[in-house]
Amino acid sequence: MKQLFTFIRKEFYHVFRDQKTLLMLFGLPIAQIILFGFALTNEIKNAKIVIIDYAKDRASAQIIERIEASKYFEVDKTLISHREMEAAFKEGKIKMALIFPENFNYNLLHTNSNQIQLIADASDINTATTLTNYMSSIIMEYQNELMKENLVTMTIVPEVRMLYNPQLKGEHTFVPGMMAMIMLLICVMMTSISIVREKEMGTMEILLVSPFQPLMVILSKFVPYILISLVNVTSILLLSWLFLDLPVKGSILLLYSESFLFIITSLALGLFISINAKSQQSAMFISLGLTMLPTLLLSGFMFPIENMPLPLQIISNIIPSKWYYIIVRSIMIKGSTFVAIWRETLILGVMTLFILIISLKRFKIRLV
Amino acid sequence: MSDAVIITDKLTKRFGDFIAANELTFTVMPGEIFGFLGANGAGKTTAMRMLCGLSTPSSGKASVAGFDVYTEVEKIKLNIGYMSQKFSLYEDLTVMENIKFYAGIYGLSDQEIADKGMALLQQLDLEKESKKLVRELPLGWKQKLSFSVAVIHKPKIVFLDEPTGGVDPVTRRQFWDLIYDAADKGVTIFVTTHYMDEAEYCNRISIMVDGFIRALDTPDHLKQQFNAKSMNEVFYALAREAKRSAD
Structure with missing residues (x-):
């Protein structure tokens, strides 16, 4: 021994x-x-995103205003259709898309709940996760303000879709x-x-x-x-x-x-x-x-x-x-x-x- | 002959068709300095490895320190020291750490290690260098330290495989002083070499050619037998007959 x-x-x-x-x-x-x-934790600034607004009402306008005000995103307003969006993703022109359904404001006020679709390019997982987090928090903030104004619980659920890499493999x-x-x-x-x-x-x-x-x-x-x-x-x-x-x-x-x-x-x-x-x-x-x-x-x-x-x-x-x-x-x-x-x-x-x-x-x- | 420390009887090692050591028969007495000579590839190292338990013989008998080379290798290991052709201390350890390590794996107690370590450093005049890394020592000192470490556990027999390769004549002479010193204390020395001046220092010499022992006697008798003035001439007389090319 x-x-x-x-x-x-x-x-x-x-x-x-x-x-x-x-x-x-x-x-x-x-x-x-x-x-x-x-x-991973590197802050992302001025990420190019596109917003497809089928609602064009008060609520969607307010949210878009907030997004444009944030330093994280740079909104591209030239795209309007789904197909254009897909092409932009493939070419890597945009990192994320935000889609408002029709009658967004109306449904929100009447059913007290609504969904927004977030689509992110998850081939770059780190960026995709960070961007969806930023976006969700902007939506959350807006939701909290609505609650204060109307004294009713209103929920906007961001429905996140990760393009190309749904399980977020990598991180x-x-x-x-x-x-x-x-x-x-x-x-x-x-x-x-x-x-x-x-x-x-x-x-x-x-x-x-x-x-x-x-x-x-x-x-x-x-x-x-x-x-x-x-x-x-x-x-x-x-x-x-x-x-x-x-x-x-x-x-x-x-x-x-x-x-x-x-x-x-x-x-x-x-x-x-x-x-x-x-x-x-x-x-x-x-x-x-x-x-x-x-x-x-x-x-x-x-x-x-x-x-x-x-x-x-x-x-x-x-x-x-x-x-x-x-x-x-x-x-x-x-x-x-x-x-x-x-x-x-x-x-x-x-x-x-x-x-x-x-x-x-x-x-x-x-x-x- | 019963008190001989090494006895071999037709000890043979084959590698396939190649017979590296062929029916070696000899005895070595306690305290003797036994020289094992031969050209490169003659089979010296193979013979030594069999006696050390590094290699199992193909046939024949041999006992070392009274123990059988087939069945009692572990007991042989406790009774022998070994110094190989290659320099075998750890270069990134200090002198003292090397001494402690080798003494330690032979199971010496802390007290023994401390005492012997000090004595050894004094003998080699290395006291000031005890905390130096071995790689910083000159080659001659490394060889001497290597030998001292090989006998630190007081083995009955020490096997030296070309211990003075690449060392200058003065240091070689000093090295042999250490060998004599150990032999005086009763340690049997089994040494291979191809320096003929070193052969003169041995009590008895065996000369191997192509796996066979061709001559075995004291240096003086060998010179008489071959009618030669020096061991050099004896060696050339035998080595000329070799058919195997050197490795």
Whole structure:
């Protein structure tokens, strides 16, 4: 046990001596979240919108007046028909359209409720969300004033339609996807490099001649990266809550347990790569090729898997980060419990076990 | 012969059709400095790796420190030290951290580590450098430190695989002082080299050619046997017969 501790301490020396890498390991998730956070919360000014007013009455005029007064929107009055509007969306001339139904004022006064349709170009999710929020708040304000004047509750319901991307994929998917990326980067790449380095330097031979068990070598290599990864999970979650206003809806404990599982998956992958790589450089490139690229392309985090050709859909199933990504998204955004994600967890668990067993076996063969 | 620390009997290692080490039979006595010579690719390292438990023999028998190389590798590991061709300290750790690490994985107690660490630093005159990173030391010092670390747990036998590669003659001489010092304390030294001046320092020498041990005796006897003035001539006489090309 004491020997293990000695070894783990040595691993921490390695990690902390290499300050540039250390800075990258801890700084990368923070930098990404902050960059993304700013991109997201950036105020949008003078967004081009179109208003199609079928009502042309007092209420619609008052709302339009308010919209024109706001610095967020620039109203294009030249368009009048639905078809023109669609063409303008496609050409990217406008970001949003606002449609007043006929008899807007009349219905509002008589039924005390009415709808306005908001159509936003959701291919740019951040802008679309921000614009609909601005617009809704302008409508809300107007509604509150009407209530004061008439002493009756009047509701104007903005009916929001997101064009091109109805589920608003992207904004919320960024954080779970990034968690998978960061953990792969740290665990796979750093572990494989660290093991290959011992081989390259010749220290591995010394270790194998010593009474220290090979299994313990691996275990000691894992410990620092497990800790670094858990710190990174924490910083990502904290920052996404503070900056992106994206708290974890489900159980934090469950999220950490699943992340721990994925960390082990990544470490096992790192070990697997280290067995096959001859030099630190090749370990790095294999790690990048085997983990980063498939994660970016096939985990569903950048591109929806449903839209891919069938062969790619099938291949995506063997990418561990796909399953982790689904799990994190479910817990963080949908607030799912274990019941909803047990299958993904099982798949990830079996994958991990499989990689771990193969790697450990091959690691032993290498000693003979 | 029963108190010999290394006994091999027809020890052989095959890689497919290639016989890297062919029916090696020899014994090494306690406290002896046993030189293992041969051209590159003659099979020295393979033989050494089998004795260290890094490689399983294909056939033959061998025991190291009284333990069998097939079945008691873990016990052998507790009784040997090893220094490889490659420089084997951690460059990004300080001198003291390296000492503590290697002593630690051999299970020495904190007290022992502290005592031995200090003694070792004094012996090598490295006290002022104890907190320096190893990468800042000159190569000669690194080699000496490497050797001292390899014997820190007082092994019965220490295996040195071309320990002085790339080191200047003065430092090599100092390195051999360390080896003599360890041998005086009863540590058996098993050393491979291709420096013939180093061969003269050994008590007994075996010369490997193409996987076979072609000569095994004291340096003086070998010179007589081959009617040679120096070990260099002995070595050339044998190495000329080699059919394998160097690796």
